[in-house]
Amino acid sequence: xxxxxxxxxxxxxxxxxxxxxxxxxxxxxxxxxxxxxxxxxxxxxxxxxxxxxxxxxxxxxxxxxxxxxxxxxxxxxxxxxxxxxxxxxxxxxxxxxxxxxxxxxxxxxxxxxxxxxxxxxxxxxxxxxxxxxxxxxxxxxxxxxxxxxxxxxxxxxxxxxxxxxxxxxxxxxxxxxxxxxxxxxxxxxxxxxxxxxxxxxxxxxxxxxxxxxxxxxxxxxxxxxxxxxxxxxxxxxxxxxxxxxxxxxxxxxxxxxxxxxxxxxxxxxxxxxxxxxxxxxxxxxxxxxxxxxxxxxxxxxxxxxxxxxxxxxxxxxxxxxxxxxxxxxxxxxxxxxxxxxxxxxxxxxxxxxxxxxxxxxxxxxxxxxxxxxxxxxxxxxxxxxxxxxxxxxxxxxxxxxxxxxxxxxxxxxxxxxxxxxxxxxxxxxxxxxxxxxxxxxxxxxxxxxxxxxxxxxxxxxxxxxxxxxxxxxxxxxxxxxxxxxxxxxxxxxxxxxxxxxxxxxxxxxxxxxxxxxxxxxxxxxxxxxxxxxxxxxxxxxxxxxxx
Numbered sequence: 001x002x003x004x005x006x007x008x009x010x011x012x013x014x015x016x017x018x019x020x021x022x023x024x025x026x027x028x029x030x031x032x033x034x035x036x037x038x039x040x041x042x043x044x045x046x047x048x049x050x051x052x053x054x055x056x057x058x059x060x061x062x063x064x065x066x067x068x069x070x071x072x073x074x075x076x077x078x079x080x081x082x083x084x085x086x087x088x089x090x091x092x093x094x095x096x097x098x099x100x101x102x103x104x105x106x107x108x109x110x111x112x113x114x115x116x117x118x119x120x121x122x123x124x125x126x127x128x129x130x131x132x133x134x135x136x137x138x139x140x141x142x143x144x145x146x147x148x149x150x151x152x153x154x155x156x157x158x159x160x161x162x163x164x165x166x167x168x169x170x171x172x173x174x175x176x177x178x179x180x181x182x183x184x185x186x187x188x189x190x191x192x193x194x195x196x197x198x199x200x201x202x203x204x205x206x207x208x209x210x211x212x213x214x215x216x217x218x219x220x221x222x223x224x225x226x227x228x229x230x231x232x233x234x235x236x237x238x239x240x241x242x243x244x245x246x247x248x249x250x251x252x253x254x255x256x257x258x259x260x261x262x263x264x265x266x267x268x269x270x271x272x273x274x275x276x277x278x279x280x281x282x283x284x285x286x287x288x289x290x291x292x293x294x295x296x297x298x299x300x301x302x303x304x305x306x307x308x309x310x311x312x313x314x315x316x317x318x319x320x321x322x323x324x325x326x327x328x329x330x331x332x333x334x335x336x337x338x339x340x341x342x343x344x345x346x347x348x349x350x351x352x353x354x355x356x357x358x359x360x361x362x363x364x365x366x367x368x369x370x371x372x373x374x375x376x377x378x379x380x381x382x383x384x385x386x387x388x389x390x391x392x393x394x395x396x397x398x399x400x401x402x403x404x405x406x407x408x409x410x411x412x413x414x415x416x417x418x419x420x421x422x423x424x425x426x427x428x429x430x431x432x433x434x435x436x437x438x439x440x441x442x443x444x445x446x447x448x449x450x451x452x453x454x455x456x457x458x459x460x461x462x463x464x465x466x467x468x469x470x471x472x473x474x475x476x477x478x479x480x481x482x483x484x485x486x487x488x489x490x491x492x493x494x495x496x497x498x499x500x501x502x503x504x505x506x507x508x509x510x511x512x513x514x515x516x517x518x519x520x521x522x523x524x525x526x527x528x529x530x531x532x533x534x535x536x537x538x539x540x541x542x543x544x545x546x547x
Contacts, residue, residue, distance in 0.1 A: 060141060061133045062159050064312075066093075067166075074125045074143050074155045076107040076166070079311050081254075084449060087197025090459075096254055096311055104285060105190035105249070107256065107309055109168050111153055112291070114181040120145055120153060137161040150175035156306075164312025165259075165322065173302045180297050184268075184305055186258045187289030188249045189281075192222045195251040204252035204444065205331045208278045208288040212242040217328040219250075220288075225280040234279075241273040246323050247290050248310075250331065253446040253461075256311040258290055259323050268292050268307050313446040316343065330444050338437030342367075343445060350447075356460055357453025360442065360513055364520040367438065371431055372528070379529045382484055383536035384419045438517060448513045460513035467508055469515040474504035476522035483529045 056071040068078035079097035086092045097105050111119045125143035132139050141157040151174055158167035172182045195206060208220040215238075224236040239245075244267040248257030260274055261267035268274070272293040280286050297303045310322055319326040332339035342363065349359040368375070391413060399406040414420075442448065448460040456466050464470060477500035484496070507515050 057130070058127055058141060058143075059131050060139055060157070060159055061131075062139055063134065063161055064164060065159065067097075067157075067159065068099075069141060069143075069157060071127055071130075071143065072124045074109070074120070074145075076157070076309075079107075081164070081312060084313065087195075094254075096256065103191050103193045106188075107311065108185075108187045108189060108289075109155070109170075109307075110185040110187075111170055111172060111182050112185045114183070116183075116185075116291070118185070119147060119151060119182065123147065123153075125155060132159075134159075134161055147176075150177065151180065164310055164318075166309045166311065167306060168309060169304060169306030171302060171304045172297060174297045174299050177299055179299060181294070182297055182303060183294050184292040184307065185289065186292070186307055186309075187277075187287050188256050188258070189285050189287045190249055191285055195254075198252060206251040207249065208238075208247075208286065209250045209255070209257070209329060210238060210245065210247040210276060210278070210288070211325050211328060212239040212245040212276075214242065215239040217325065219331075220278050222280070222286060225278065225286060229280040236278065238276065238278055240276050242276060243267055243269045243273055244324075246310075246326060247276055247278070247288050249286075249288055250314075250329055252331075252444075253449060254313055255329050256309065257326070257329070259308040259310055259326075260290065260292075261323060262308060263321055263323050268305070271295050313449075314444075315446060316347065332437070332440045332444060335433055335437040335440055338433050339441040339444070342434075342437050343441040346441060346445075347447075355453065356448050356451040356513065357457065357516060360460075360517050361520050363438075364517050365524065367434065368521065368524045368528075371434065374431060375525070375528060376532065379532040380536065381420055382529070383533045384417065386484065386533060387536060388413065388417055388419065439514065442513050442517055443511065445513075448511070451513075453512070453516065457512050457516075460516070461511045463509055464512045464515060469512055469519055470504060470507040470510075472519050473507045473515055473522065474500050476519060476526060477503065479526060480522060480529070483526065483533055 057077075058069040058071050060067040060069065064082055066078075066080040066082060067076060069075070070077050076097060077099040078095065080093050080095045082093050084094040086094050097107060099106055113119060123145040125145045127141060127143050132141050137160060139159040141159075143155040143157075145153050145155075147153070151172065154171040154173075156167075156169045156171070158169070160167075168186070170182075170184060174180055174182075194203070198204070198206075205219060207222050208225075209218065210220070211217050218238045220236055220238045228234055228236050242260065244261035246257045246259050246261075248255060260269055269292060274293070275291040277289045277291065278287065292305070292307065294303065294305050310326075314330050316327055316330065319329065327340075328336075330340075330343075345366070346356075346359050346363045349362045350356050353359050353362065392410065395406060395409050395413070399409060446461075450458075451460045452458045453460055456468065457464065478497070481496045481500065507518070
C-alpha cells in the first residue's frame with residue numbers, strides 16, 4: 001500500500017508542479033540575426049531593418065505605455081508597459097514589443113489589394129512630429145504615404161489614457177483613375193524565443209492564439225507551424241475564417257491580440273468573413289494575422305477602416321470588458337473550469353482583504369474546509385495504518401521472505417482491523433483537479449505581479465528573496481512524513497525521509513505566491529492529520545472501534 005501511495009504522490013506532484021506541457025515542452029527554435037538576414041522573405045514581410053533599431057523612430061508616451069513606431073514602415077516596433085517591471089531587472093519597466101538583437105516581437109498593419117499584395121511596399125510614411133504624448137485622454141499619430149499611381153494612404157494610431165488598447169485606422173483616398181480593392185492586413189510577428197524570466201519551472205505557453213465563435217479558443221504551437229513550413233503544407237489546426245473573435249500571441253502574464261469585435265460593438269468583418277493566417281515565415285519568424293475584407297473603392301472616393309490592438313497584461317477584470325471570451329487567454333490548460341472558479345473566489349477575497357497574499361491564505365483555508373470530509377477519510381485510513389504498523393513489522397519478521405503468506409496475513413489483519421488499504425488514496429485522487437486548478441490559478445495570474453504580501457515579500461510573482469517560505473515548505477513536508485504510517489520496507493522509509501529535501505529545491509525557484517499556498521496547505525494538513533492520529537490512538541487505547 002505504501003508504495004502505491006508514494007506512486008500517486010509523485011504523479012500528483014509532477015502534474016501540479018510541471019503540468020503536461022512542461023513535461024513535454026514544444027521545441028521553440030531560436031533565430032539568429034544571421035539566419036534572419038540570410039533567408040529570402042515573402043510578401044508582406046518585415047522590412048530588412050527589422051532586427052535593428054528603427055531608423056526614424058516616432059515615440060509615443062502615455063501613462064501606461066511608451067511606444068516606438070517606425071516612421072518608414074508604420075510598424076509598432078516597441079511597446080514598454082510602464083506599470084510592470086522587467087522580469088530580469090526590477091529597476092527597468094517591462095518591454096512587450098521589441099525589435100533588436102535580443103529578439104523580435106512587433107505589430108504590423110498594412111493595406112493590401114485583392115491578391116494580398118501590399119500597397120505600401122517600397123513606400124515611406126511621413127509624420128508631422130517625431131514625439132507624441134497625451135493631449136487630454138488621447139495621443140494620435142498620423143502617418144501619410146502616397147503611391148506612384150495616385151493612392152494616398154493615411155495610417156492613424158490612437159493611444160488612450162489608462163488603456164492598453166491601441167486603435168489603428170486607415171484612410172485611403174483613391175485618385176488612381178480606376179476602382180481598387182483595399183483590404184486591411186494585420187499581423188503580430190515574433191520569434192520563437194522564450195520570454196524573459198521564463199525558466200523550466202516558470203514556463204507557460206508562448207505562441208499564437210485565437211478565438212472564434214465556431215471553434216472556441218485555440219492555441220497553435222510553434223512546433224506545428226514548423227512542421228507545416230518544413231513539409232510545405234497547411235495542416236496546423238485552427239479556424240481560418242470567422243465573422244468575429246480575436247487573434248494574436250500569448251505568453252506568461254501578457255499577450256497581444258487583434259480584436260475583430262469589441263465588447264458590445266460591431267465586428268470589423270462586415271463585408272465578408274475575415275481570413276486568419278497563422279504561420280512560420282521564411283525568415284523563421286512566426287506570424288498571427290488576419291485579413292479584413294473591404295468593399296471596392298471607386299475612383300475619387302475615400303474609405304476609412306480600422307481595428308483595435310490589445311497589447312498588455314492578462315488582467316481578468318479588464319479582459320471581459322474588451323471582447324467576448326478574451327479571458328480565455330489565461331492559460332489554465334486542462335483545468336480551466338476549476339482554475340477559473342478558484343481565481344474568481346481569490347479575486348473576491350482580494351476585494352475583501354486588499355492584499356493578494358492574504359487572499360491566497362484565505363482561499364487555501366476555504367478549500368481545505370470544503371475538502372475536510374475527504375481529507376478526514378484519508379487521514380483516518382492512514383491513522384489506522386500507522387496504529388497497526390507494529391503488527392505489520394511483526395508479520396514481516398514472522399514470514400520472512402514468504403511474500404505470498406505475508407500478503408495473506410496482511411489482508412487478514414486489514415479485515416479484522418476494518419482497514420481499507422486504498423482508503424488514503426481515493427480521497428486524494430478526487431482532489432487532484434482542485435489542487436491543479438489552484439496551482440494554475442495562482443501561477444497564471446498577472447495580478448500577483450508586483451503584489452506584496454507582508455514584510456520581505458514584496459512581489460508574489462517572484463521567488464522569496466530570503467527563502468523563508470521555501471524553508472518552511474521543506475520543514476512542513478518533512479514533518480508530514482512523521483505523521484504518516486511508516487513503510488515496512490527500509491528503503492521506502494529512507495526515501496520518505498529524503499523526499500522533502502529532494503523536492504524542496506523546486507520551491508526555492510517558485511513564485512512566492514505559490515509557495516505561500518503550499519505552506520498554508522501543509523500547516524492545515526498537519527493540524528488535521530495530527531488531530532485524527534491522536535483521536536484514533538485514544539480510541540484504540542479505550543478499546544473502541546475506530547470507524
